[in-house]
Amino acid sequence: MTLGNWQAYWNQTLSDTYPKEEIRSLLIRAITDRFNWSAIDLITRKETVLSALDLDWLNSVLKRLQSLEPMQQILGYTWFCDQKFLVTPDVLIPRPETEELVMYLREHLKGKVVRKALDIGTGSGCIALSLADSMPQTHWSAWDVSTQALTVAKRNQEHFEQQVNWQRQDVLQTWPEEHFDLIVSNPPYIPQNEQYSMDQNVVDYEPHLALFVPQDEPLKFYSEIIQKGFKCLNHGGGLYFECHFEFTQGVAAQMQEMGYTQVKKWKDQWGKWRFVSGLKP
Missing domain, CATH: 3.40.50.150 (Vaccinia Virus protein VP39)
Incomplete structure:
Protein backbone atom coordinates (compact mmCIF):
# COMPACT_ATOMS: atom_id res chain seq x y z
CA MET A 1 0.00 0.00 0.00
CA THR A 2 1.28 3.48 -0.86
CA LEU A 3 1.34 6.41 1.53
CA GLY A 4 -1.38 8.08 -0.52
CA ASN A 5 -3.64 5.03 -0.27
CA TRP A 6 -2.94 4.78 3.43
CA GLN A 7 -3.80 8.44 3.99
CA ALA A 8 -7.19 7.90 2.31
CA TYR A 9 -7.81 4.86 4.54
CA TRP A 10 -6.72 6.81 7.64
CA ASN A 11 -9.05 9.70 6.82
CA GLN A 12 -12.02 7.42 6.15
CA THR A 13 -11.48 5.31 9.28
CA LEU A 14 -11.31 8.30 11.63
CA SER A 15 -13.92 10.48 9.91
CA ASP A 16 -16.68 9.57 12.38
CA THR A 17 -14.47 10.12 15.42
CA TYR A 18 -12.38 13.26 14.87
CA PRO A 19 -12.71 16.59 13.03
CA LYS A 20 -11.05 16.79 9.62
CA GLU A 21 -8.18 19.04 10.70
CA GLU A 22 -7.43 16.89 13.73
CA ILE A 23 -7.32 13.77 11.56
CA ARG A 24 -4.65 15.40 9.42
CA SER A 25 -2.75 16.61 12.50
CA LEU A 26 -2.78 13.10 13.99
CA LEU A 27 -1.48 11.62 10.75
CA ILE A 28 1.37 14.13 10.64
CA ARG A 29 2.27 13.21 14.23
CA ALA A 30 2.29 9.53 13.30
CA ILE A 31 4.47 9.83 10.19
CA THR A 32 6.81 12.25 11.95
CA ASP A 33 7.33 9.75 14.75
CA ARG A 34 7.67 6.72 12.49
CA PHE A 35 9.58 8.11 9.52
CA ASN A 36 10.77 11.54 10.63
CA TRP A 37 8.74 12.99 7.76
CA SER A 38 6.90 16.32 7.66
CA ALA A 39 3.50 17.45 6.40
CA ILE A 40 4.87 18.15 2.92
CA ASP A 41 5.91 14.49 2.64
CA LEU A 42 2.22 13.52 2.57
CA ILE A 43 2.28 15.04 -0.92
CA THR A 44 5.80 14.45 -2.17
CA ARG A 45 5.97 10.85 -0.95
CA LYS A 46 2.38 9.76 -1.66
CA GLU A 47 3.58 7.06 -4.09
CA THR A 48 6.00 5.60 -1.52
CA VAL A 49 5.17 1.95 -0.79
CA LEU A 50 4.92 1.27 2.94
CA SER A 51 6.48 -1.89 4.33
CA ALA A 52 4.45 -4.55 6.12
CA LEU A 53 6.18 -3.60 9.37
CA ASP A 54 5.29 0.06 8.95
CA LEU A 55 1.69 -0.78 8.08
CA ASP A 56 1.39 -2.95 11.19
CA TRP A 57 2.60 -0.05 13.31
CA LEU A 58 0.26 2.44 11.64
CA ASN A 59 -2.68 0.05 12.00
CA SER A 60 -1.91 -0.30 15.69
CA VAL A 61 -1.91 3.48 16.11
CA LEU A 62 -5.14 3.78 14.13
CA LYS A 63 -6.90 1.19 16.26
CA ARG A 64 -5.91 2.95 19.46
CA LEU A 65 -7.05 6.31 18.09
CA GLN A 66 -10.43 4.77 17.29
CA SER A 67 -10.68 3.97 21.00
CA LEU A 68 -10.01 7.68 21.67
CA GLU A 69 -6.66 7.03 23.30
CA PRO A 70 -4.61 10.25 23.21
CA MET A 71 -1.87 10.29 20.58
CA GLN A 72 0.63 11.44 23.21
CA GLN A 73 0.06 8.24 25.19
CA ILE A 74 0.17 6.10 22.06
CA LEU A 75 3.55 7.55 21.11
CA GLY A 76 4.66 7.74 24.75
CA TYR A 77 5.75 11.36 24.70
CA THR A 78 4.79 14.96 24.01
CA TRP A 79 6.65 18.21 23.37
CA PHE A 80 6.66 20.93 26.01
CA CYS A 81 8.77 24.09 25.84
CA ASP A 82 10.78 22.52 23.01
CA GLN A 83 11.66 19.50 25.15
CA LYS A 84 10.46 15.91 24.77
CA PHE A 85 8.59 14.59 27.82
CA LEU A 86 7.58 11.03 28.55
CA VAL A 87 3.86 10.71 29.27
Whole structure:
Protein backbone atom coordinates (compact mmCIF):
# COMPACT_ATOMS: atom_id res chain seq x y z
CA MET A 1 0.00 0.00 0.00
CA THR A 2 1.28 3.48 -0.86
CA LEU A 3 1.34 6.41 1.53
CA GLY A 4 -1.38 8.08 -0.52
CA ASN A 5 -3.64 5.03 -0.27
CA TRP A 6 -2.94 4.78 3.43
CA GLN A 7 -3.80 8.44 3.99
CA ALA A 8 -7.19 7.90 2.31
CA TYR A 9 -7.81 4.86 4.54
CA TRP A 10 -6.72 6.81 7.64
CA ASN A 11 -9.05 9.70 6.82
CA GLN A 12 -12.02 7.42 6.15
CA THR A 13 -11.48 5.31 9.28
CA LEU A 14 -11.31 8.30 11.63
CA SER A 15 -13.92 10.48 9.91
CA ASP A 16 -16.68 9.57 12.38
CA THR A 17 -14.47 10.12 15.42
CA TYR A 18 -12.38 13.26 14.87
CA PRO A 19 -12.71 16.59 13.03
CA LYS A 20 -11.05 16.79 9.62
CA GLU A 21 -8.18 19.04 10.70
CA GLU A 22 -7.43 16.89 13.73
CA ILE A 23 -7.32 13.77 11.56
CA ARG A 24 -4.65 15.40 9.42
CA SER A 25 -2.75 16.61 12.50
CA LEU A 26 -2.78 13.10 13.99
CA LEU A 27 -1.48 11.62 10.75
CA ILE A 28 1.37 14.13 10.64
CA ARG A 29 2.27 13.21 14.23
CA ALA A 30 2.29 9.53 13.30
CA ILE A 31 4.47 9.83 10.19
CA THR A 32 6.81 12.25 11.95
CA ASP A 33 7.33 9.75 14.75
CA ARG A 34 7.67 6.72 12.49
CA PHE A 35 9.58 8.11 9.52
CA ASN A 36 10.77 11.54 10.63
CA TRP A 37 8.74 12.99 7.76
CA SER A 38 6.90 16.32 7.66
CA ALA A 39 3.50 17.45 6.40
CA ILE A 40 4.87 18.15 2.92
CA ASP A 41 5.91 14.49 2.64
CA LEU A 42 2.22 13.52 2.57
CA ILE A 43 2.28 15.04 -0.92
CA THR A 44 5.80 14.45 -2.17
CA ARG A 45 5.97 10.85 -0.95
CA LYS A 46 2.38 9.76 -1.66
CA GLU A 47 3.58 7.06 -4.09
CA THR A 48 6.00 5.60 -1.52
CA VAL A 49 5.17 1.95 -0.79
CA LEU A 50 4.92 1.27 2.94
CA SER A 51 6.48 -1.89 4.33
CA ALA A 52 4.45 -4.55 6.12
CA LEU A 53 6.18 -3.60 9.37
CA ASP A 54 5.29 0.06 8.95
CA LEU A 55 1.69 -0.78 8.08
CA ASP A 56 1.39 -2.95 11.19
CA TRP A 57 2.60 -0.05 13.31
CA LEU A 58 0.26 2.44 11.64
CA ASN A 59 -2.68 0.05 12.00
CA SER A 60 -1.91 -0.30 15.69
CA VAL A 61 -1.91 3.48 16.11
CA LEU A 62 -5.14 3.78 14.13
CA LYS A 63 -6.90 1.19 16.26
CA ARG A 64 -5.91 2.95 19.46
CA LEU A 65 -7.05 6.31 18.09
CA GLN A 66 -10.43 4.77 17.29
CA SER A 67 -10.68 3.97 21.00
CA LEU A 68 -10.01 7.68 21.67
CA GLU A 69 -6.66 7.03 23.30
CA PRO A 70 -4.61 10.25 23.21
CA MET A 71 -1.87 10.29 20.58
CA GLN A 72 0.63 11.44 23.21
CA GLN A 73 0.06 8.24 25.19
CA ILE A 74 0.17 6.10 22.06
CA LEU A 75 3.55 7.55 21.11
CA GLY A 76 4.66 7.74 24.75
CA TYR A 77 5.75 11.36 24.70
CA THR A 78 4.79 14.96 24.01
CA TRP A 79 6.65 18.21 23.37
CA PHE A 80 6.66 20.93 26.01
CA CYS A 81 8.77 24.09 25.84
CA ASP A 82 10.78 22.52 23.01
CA GLN A 83 11.66 19.50 25.15
CA LYS A 84 10.46 15.91 24.77
CA PHE A 85 8.59 14.59 27.82
CA LEU A 86 7.58 11.03 28.55
CA VAL A 87 3.86 10.71 29.27
CA THR A 88 1.88 7.73 30.56
CA PRO A 89 -1.67 7.24 31.88
CA ASP A 90 -0.24 8.09 35.32
CA VAL A 91 0.29 11.78 34.48
CA LEU A 92 -1.61 14.58 32.84
CA ILE A 93 -0.60 15.36 29.29
CA PRO A 94 1.04 18.81 29.49
CA ARG A 95 -1.20 21.53 28.06
CA PRO A 96 -0.40 24.71 26.11
CA GLU A 97 -1.75 26.79 29.00
CA THR A 98 0.85 25.30 31.33
CA GLU A 99 3.51 26.03 28.75
CA GLU A 100 2.32 29.65 28.77
CA LEU A 101 2.84 29.83 32.53
CA VAL A 102 6.38 28.45 32.22
CA MET A 103 7.24 30.91 29.46
CA TYR A 104 5.83 33.78 31.51
CA LEU A 105 7.91 32.81 34.53
CA ARG A 106 11.06 32.42 32.45
CA GLU A 107 10.67 35.99 31.26
CA HIS A 108 9.33 37.46 34.51
CA LEU A 109 12.09 35.98 36.69
CA LYS A 110 14.95 36.78 34.33
CA GLY A 111 17.74 38.42 36.30
CA LYS A 112 16.08 37.82 39.69
CA VAL A 113 17.66 35.79 42.49
CA VAL A 114 15.60 32.67 43.18
CA ARG A 115 17.51 30.37 45.50
CA LYS A 116 14.84 27.75 46.20
CA ALA A 117 11.71 26.95 44.23
CA LEU A 118 8.86 24.45 44.55
CA ASP A 119 6.51 22.89 42.01
CA ILE A 120 3.37 21.47 43.65
CA GLY A 121 1.52 18.69 41.82
CA THR A 122 4.40 18.13 39.43
CA GLY A 123 2.96 15.21 37.42
CA SER A 124 5.33 14.59 34.52
CA GLY A 125 7.73 17.16 35.96
CA CYS A 126 7.28 19.45 32.95
CA ILE A 127 7.05 22.68 34.98
CA ALA A 128 9.92 22.00 37.38
CA LEU A 129 12.26 20.63 34.71
CA SER A 130 11.50 23.33 32.14
CA LEU A 131 12.05 26.10 34.68
CA ALA A 132 15.11 24.43 36.24
CA ASP A 133 16.60 24.24 32.75
CA SER A 134 16.43 28.03 32.45
CA MET A 135 17.24 28.77 36.12
CA PRO A 136 20.46 26.80 36.76
CA GLN A 137 21.25 28.65 40.00
CA THR A 138 17.93 27.67 41.61
CA HIS A 139 17.47 24.58 43.78
CA TRP A 140 14.19 22.97 42.71
CA SER A 141 11.87 20.68 44.66
CA ALA A 142 8.78 19.06 43.17
CA TRP A 143 5.91 17.37 45.01
CA ASP A 144 3.21 14.97 43.97
CA VAL A 145 0.92 12.68 45.92
CA SER A 146 1.25 9.99 43.23
CA THR A 147 4.29 7.73 43.37
CA GLN A 148 3.54 6.64 39.80
CA ALA A 149 3.67 10.26 38.61
CA LEU A 150 6.97 10.80 40.41
CA THR A 151 8.39 7.75 38.64
CA VAL A 152 7.53 9.37 35.30
CA ALA A 153 9.03 12.71 36.42
CA LYS A 154 12.27 11.02 37.46
CA ARG A 155 12.51 9.36 34.05
CA ASN A 156 12.05 12.75 32.41
CA GLN A 157 14.84 14.07 34.65
CA GLU A 158 17.30 11.87 32.73
CA HIS A 159 17.16 14.24 29.75
CA PHE A 160 18.04 17.36 31.76
CA GLU A 161 21.28 18.49 33.37
CA GLN A 162 19.58 20.26 36.30
CA GLN A 163 18.61 18.10 39.26
CA VAL A 164 15.22 18.31 40.99
CA ASN A 165 14.41 17.04 44.47
CA TRP A 166 11.34 14.85 43.88
CA GLN A 167 9.15 14.22 46.94
CA ARG A 168 5.92 12.37 47.56
CA GLN A 169 3.83 14.92 49.43
CA ASP A 170 0.11 15.38 50.00
CA VAL A 171 -0.48 19.15 50.13
CA LEU A 172 -3.55 18.59 52.29
CA GLN A 173 -1.31 17.19 55.03
CA THR A 174 1.45 18.86 57.06
CA TRP A 175 4.17 20.40 54.91
CA PRO A 176 7.90 19.94 55.52
CA GLU A 177 9.56 22.87 57.30
CA GLU A 178 11.20 24.44 54.26
CA HIS A 179 11.22 27.94 52.84
CA PHE A 180 11.13 28.97 49.19
CA ASP A 181 11.50 32.05 47.03
CA LEU A 182 9.05 30.71 44.47
CA ILE A 183 6.09 28.31 44.52
CA VAL A 184 4.30 27.35 41.31
CA SER A 185 1.35 25.00 41.02
CA ASN A 186 -1.15 23.62 38.54
CA PRO A 187 -3.30 21.62 40.97
CA PRO A 188 -6.50 19.68 40.19
CA TYR A 189 -9.24 22.23 39.49
CA ILE A 190 -12.02 20.70 37.39
CA PRO A 191 -15.30 20.13 39.34
CA GLN A 192 -16.35 16.50 39.09
CA ASN A 193 -19.68 17.30 37.46
CA GLU A 194 -17.87 18.83 34.45
CA GLN A 195 -16.48 15.46 33.39
CA TYR A 196 -19.74 14.68 31.62
CA SER A 197 -19.15 17.52 29.16
CA MET A 198 -15.43 16.88 28.66
CA ASP A 199 -13.71 15.09 25.79
CA GLN A 200 -13.85 11.34 26.27
CA ASN A 201 -10.15 10.89 25.58
CA VAL A 202 -9.38 13.03 28.63
CA VAL A 203 -11.91 11.41 30.98
CA ASP A 204 -11.07 7.84 29.94
CA TYR A 205 -7.29 8.04 29.71
CA GLU A 206 -5.92 10.73 32.03
CA PRO A 207 -5.65 10.40 35.83
CA HIS A 208 -8.73 11.67 37.65
CA LEU A 209 -6.57 12.28 40.71
CA ALA A 210 -4.82 15.08 38.80
CA LEU A 211 -7.94 16.43 37.10
CA PHE A 212 -10.92 16.62 39.41
CA VAL A 213 -12.01 18.22 42.66
CA PRO A 214 -15.34 17.91 44.50
CA GLN A 215 -17.86 20.20 42.83
CA ASP A 216 -18.66 21.83 46.17
CA GLU A 217 -14.95 22.46 46.89
CA PRO A 218 -13.45 23.76 43.63
CA LEU A 219 -10.73 25.73 45.46
CA LYS A 220 -9.80 22.87 47.78
CA PHE A 221 -6.14 22.70 46.78
CA TYR A 222 -5.73 26.42 46.18
CA SER A 223 -6.88 27.24 49.70
CA GLU A 224 -4.32 24.87 51.21
CA ILE A 225 -1.48 26.12 49.04
CA ILE A 226 -2.35 29.78 49.62
CA GLN A 227 -2.42 29.32 53.41
CA LYS A 228 0.56 27.01 53.83
CA GLY A 229 2.53 28.66 51.06
CA PHE A 230 2.32 32.00 52.87
CA LYS A 231 4.19 30.46 55.79
CA CYS A 232 6.76 28.73 53.58
CA LEU A 233 7.58 31.62 51.26
CA ASN A 234 10.46 33.93 52.04
CA HIS A 235 9.70 37.65 52.12
CA GLY A 236 9.25 38.83 48.56
CA GLY A 237 8.67 35.27 47.37
CA GLY A 238 6.06 34.63 44.70
CA LEU A 239 3.16 32.20 44.36
CA TYR A 240 1.98 31.41 40.83
CA PHE A 241 -1.08 29.36 39.84
CA GLU A 242 -2.74 27.93 36.79
CA CYS A 243 -6.50 27.88 37.43
CA HIS A 244 -9.91 27.00 36.06
CA PHE A 245 -11.07 30.06 34.13
CA GLU A 246 -14.18 30.39 36.32
CA PHE A 247 -12.23 30.44 39.59
CA THR A 248 -9.35 32.87 39.05
CA GLN A 249 -11.24 35.65 40.85
CA GLY A 250 -11.88 33.38 43.84
CA VAL A 251 -8.21 32.38 43.99
CA ALA A 252 -7.11 36.02 43.75
CA ALA A 253 -9.53 37.02 46.52
CA GLN A 254 -8.20 34.32 48.85
CA MET A 255 -4.63 35.42 48.18
CA GLN A 256 -5.46 39.04 48.99
CA GLU A 257 -7.29 38.01 52.15
CA MET A 258 -4.29 35.97 53.28
CA GLY A 259 -2.03 39.00 52.87
CA TYR A 260 -0.31 38.48 49.53
CA THR A 261 0.54 41.68 47.71
CA GLN A 262 0.63 42.60 44.01
CA VAL A 263 -2.02 39.95 43.37
CA LYS A 264 -2.94 39.79 39.70
CA LYS A 265 -4.68 37.52 37.26
CA TRP A 266 -4.20 37.25 33.53
CA LYS A 267 -5.61 35.45 30.51
CA ASP A 268 -4.32 32.59 28.39
CA GLN A 269 -3.84 32.73 24.62
CA TRP A 270 -7.52 31.90 24.07
CA GLY A 271 -8.67 34.89 26.10
CA LYS A 272 -9.74 32.94 29.20
CA TRP A 273 -8.74 33.95 32.71
CA ARG A 274 -6.19 31.29 33.61
CA PHE A 275 -3.36 32.49 35.86
CA VAL A 276 -3.05 34.16 39.27
CA SER A 277 0.03 35.33 41.12
CA GLY A 278 1.01 37.25 44.24
CA LEU A 279 3.94 38.04 46.50
CA LYS A 280 4.52 37.52 50.19
CA PRO A 281 5.37 40.96 51.65
